[in-house]
Amino acid sequence: MERTNKQTMKRYEEEAKKLLKEMTLEEKAGLLSGSNFWETKGVERLGVEKAMVTDGPHGLRKQAGSSDHLGINKSVPATCFPTAATTACSFDTELLERMGEALGEECLQENVSVLLGPGVNIKRSPLCGRNFEYFSEDPYLTGEMASALINGIQSKGVGTSMKHFAANNQEARRMVISSVIDERALREIYLAGFETAVKKSSPWTLMCSYNQINGEFSSQNKKLLTGILREEWGFEGAVMTDWGAVVDRVKGVEAGLDLEMPYSGPDNDQAIVTAVQNGNLDEAVLDTAVLRMICLLLAAKDGKKPDFRYDAKEHHKLAKEVAAASCVLLKNNDMLPLEKNKKLAVLGEFAKNPRYQGAGSSRINPLQLENLCDVLKERNIDFTYAPGYSLENDNAEEEKIKEAISVAKEADAVIVCIGLPDSYESEGFDRDHMHLPESHIALLKEAAAVNSNTIVLLFCGSAVEMPWLSDAKALLLLYLGGEAGASAAADILFGDVNPCGRLAESFPCKLEDNPSFANFPGGDLTVEYRESIYVGYRYYDKAEVDVLFPFGYGLSYTTFAYDKLTLTKEGEYVKASLCVKNTGSVAGAEIVQVYVSQKNSSVFKPVRELKGFAKVHLNPGEEKAVEILLDKRAFAYYATEKSDWVVEKGEYTVAAAASSRDIRLTADITLEGCESGSVVQPMSYCSLKAPLSIEAKDFEILYGRELPAATRVSGEPFTINSTLGEIAKTQVGSALIMQMKQQMASMTGGVENSDDGMERMFERMMGEMPIRSLSMFSQGTMGSAQIQGILDSINQESC
Known part of the structure; x- marks a missing residue:
């Protein structure tokens, strides 16, 4: 039975209450954690079925074999739609709803009950490694696009899990960092998109983030999960964790956290049982969480269609339509659209091996991946291809450049495909800068020097600096266009489609112009959002800072x-x-x-x-x-x-x-x-000046209390929230990290794409993973007692 955005978990309450009365304490506690990596638990004797959840948000990443949440192991083939950074540029809620419907259909075929997405975190800094998965720097646009996608998915009887709630705006130390934000900025910028989608679309679930907000982890933040989300906004669904986000399981239940994912072993379930038995957790509070989970599982069961099959060809056509509507024409000096009888030079490895999606948990195994060279061949376009650079390294290679120049000289126009490889932006780490690889820039400059009719196709998941902009006569921003992005680009290049995308984020001239520059990614313990409400264009326009391209910008024919x-x-x-x-x-x-x-x-x-x-x-x-x-x-x-x-x-x-x-x-x-x-209005916020520099005392006035320490005090004992990087210098810590690296190496041995950023992602994530995450990493085989034993050994050694 299909449901619209107006229908919620409330419809299942009466049946859920009857089932709740029949459950034992142990069954109640168990229902609040997964049974494995991707499935919830059920209660078989009562006919309560478990449900499958799986990654999204721009496609289905269902892993049929070995499971992980990092995009390592292969998933079943699915339509890879453009990422959120791309689709937001369409400013087209009707199109996003249709894309959501297609995603819902793919979930139905694969018996997936909840798709983990969309990601609606704000793009505070261009450097956030996961920006490709988020819509915008603007909370209004974010909320509207998220609502549309959720409505589409849930219209098919499939749930969503809007994420990451909240203030998760960087990958650096994402599992332990505390985002220090004043209340006004939190409400107006970082929560507003979530609020819009909750009120307009009633997502079945929300996923809490890893990080702390003003000193309290999201997974046990009662103000966030109960006070704001449920009491103020009226959210009726379940709250689940990001994978491994639990710190204190009992405190999480008290705060309004329902489902822990993935299964981390029996310890947390038992902690809930013990807390009820000894009076530390009111069973009525537990029952409230269990009731929400039963409603979710009943909705999931009601939405299943075992014999459903989606139309893969139609979904591919839709992916192309979405990509074309989202491309942004940033520059056009009477160069586009191209005449189809021109002889073209097509340069850049991305023309044959495109960057079409991000790396990490949202990596989709595409059904039908296109590339520009194949698309041009199919359309009988006269072109010659030269790779121009290698995806194996960033260095400009003389022989490849020479070959590309000789091809460019003979052409009427040159299409240069450049951008950011996976190794530059990914889940798990943030970018260090906003530059393109040296080899990409060198190719463009050399090609433009011998042929002024040079068009750039730019592949990236977030804003980049463009000291090379004058070398391009036309610039078409593709972002990450999904499996049909090449066809969409060709349609625009030759005028079959008139570009209509508009930027959902500002492109600053240089990184230092960004308002978060002085406070990103922060210290070991905290990151201070000193810019407050002045994010993106709100800052650039107020401080009168020049930008390469402003928010909402885009050209047309x-x-x-x-x-x-x-x-x-x-x-x-x-x-x-x-x-x-x-x-x-x-x-x-x-x-x-x-x-x-x-x-x-x-x-x-x-x-x-x-x-x-x-x-x-x-x-x-x-x-x-x-x-x-x-x-x-x-x-x-x-x-x-x-x-x-x-x-x-x-x-x-x-x-x-x-x-x-x-x-x-x-x-x-x-x-x-x-x-x-x-x-009280601190003057530094009333009259902004560039570069932005906010004194601690002024930010403290907004924050309303003393600012917490940004770094760990030397000599303090390590805790379960200390990172592996912090314990790396101890003998026990060093041995543990070596063991984990060997385990990860065995996991990645079968990865086919050598340019997937995995090695860099693992290196960064390893150092920033808290000790408590060992339970999730071991998939439940390492319990809390073992982890505490490791921690005790490390603290004894460091004394």
């Missing part, structure tokens, strides 16, 4: 005119109405972006914030009316002194724009609201 912006009050809403006209010679789609700002606010605010958007398809000369409703939250800020959202009384400006810096029309409206408060 046609032009659009905006006219007649009016604002009207309709009950709780403000309706923004305008007309958009295609003033060019080809059909195309414009993404109208609506930004809101306040005049003379009593609190510091960005220059403008995205609060609405609409995608409009127009034929040449066609004009359409566009209406966008703005609710109360579009004009509100989070007032920490009231612990609530507040609309200040005063005048607001609503802008219709083609990007955050391309404002086409504005109109003002006066709103009744609260009188200005008397909140």
Whole structure:
């Protein structure tokens, strides 16, 4: 039976309550942990079936054989759709919902009940190694795209697990770091996307993150999991852990954590039983968590369709459509679209071996992977290919460059395929810089020197620096376009599709311009979010910092005119109405972006914030009316002194724009609201200057308490949350790490793709893994007593 976003776990409560009464204490505790790496437990004697969950979020990563959560072992073939960083650029919620429906269908065929995604963490820094898996730097866009994808997946009777809740904005020390964030920034930036999706789409589950938030781990953060998520937002589903995120199992249950994944052995189940028996855990609290799990398992059983088969060809076509709608044309000096009778030089190893997805737990085994060379052959395009660089190293190789130059000289136009290899960005580690490999840049410069008609196809999962931009006559950003990205790129190159993607993140000129630069990735213990609400374009526009390309930017093969912006009050809403006209010679789609700002606010605010958007398809000369409703939250800020959202009384400006810096029309409206408060506003936040440098005392005012220590005090005893990197200098620690490296080497021996970033990922993750994770790594064979014994030996040695 299919369910819509309006239906929740509540429909199963009565049946779940009856089953709960029949369960033993041990069965209740057991239901709150997995039975293996990818399946929950059930209660066989009561007919409660276990359910399978598996990685996403842009495809199905179901492992039929050996299991892992790092993307090492092979998974069943599935459609690899473009990643979230790519799809967000479509600004197309209807398209994302259709993609979600396809993902739901693939889950049905493979008997998967919950897809682990989407990832809705904010892109605080371009360096976050997992940015390819996240939508945007903007919480409004993030929430809308996540809601659409969730609605699509769950319309098929398959659940989602929106992640990683919350404030997981880096890979460095992700399992132990404490994100130190002021309450206003937490609410307005880092929680808002989750809030939108919870309220609009009712995800079956949420996945808590590894990290701490202001000193408390997400997996046992009662304010986050109960106070905000359930009591304020009305979330009715289950909360599960990221794999291995449990610190204190009993404290987690008390805080609102339901499901521990994966199975980590019997110790945590027994800890729950013991806590109830000795009175340290109220059985009513346990029952609440178990009830949510029973509802989830009943929904999973109800959604199964054992004989369902999806149409792989149609899903591949959809993947192409999504990729084409998400490509962003960043530069075009009368170079595109290309004429199909031109002789082309196609340069770069990515033309034959494309970077089409990210590395780590979201790695999909694609059904039908395309590459640009094969696509051009199929279309009878006259071209000559030269690799130009090697994916084995970053060094420019003279012979490869020479070959590429000779090919470029003979062509009417050159297509250079460059970008970031897997070894540059991946789950498990953050980037060290924003540069492309030296070999890629050298190829582009040498090719452009002999043929000025040079087009760049850029493959990456996040923003990059572009000191080479002047060498490109046209630049098409593909991000990570999935298995059909090559066909989508060809459609745009030759004008079969008019590009309509718009940037979902700002591209700064250089890394140092990013507002988090001075505080990323932080110290050993904490990372301070001193920029507060000034993330992405909110900072660049406020501090008047030049950017390569602003948020919301993208070119088209046609032009659009905006006219007649009016604002009207309709009950709780403000309706923004305008007309958009295609003033060019080809059909195309414009993404109208609506930004809101306040005049003379009593609190510091960005220059403008995205609060609405609409995608409009127009034929040449066609004009359409566009209406966008703005609710109360579009004009509100989070007032920490009231612990609530507040609309200040005063005048607001609503802008219709083609990007955050391309404002086409504005109109003002006066709103009744609260009188200005008397909140202390540190001057460094009221008048931002670049480069951003916020004094600790100013951030402390926002934070509302003394800032915690950023680094571990030398000589302190190690704990279960100490990392393997910290214990590496002890004899016991060194031996343990050596043993784990040997085990990981045996796991990766069969990996076919040598450019997958795995070695670097393992090296980083090994050093940053907390000692408590040994239980998950051993898949339950190493219990808490053994881990404590190892810890005691290390502390005795280091005394």
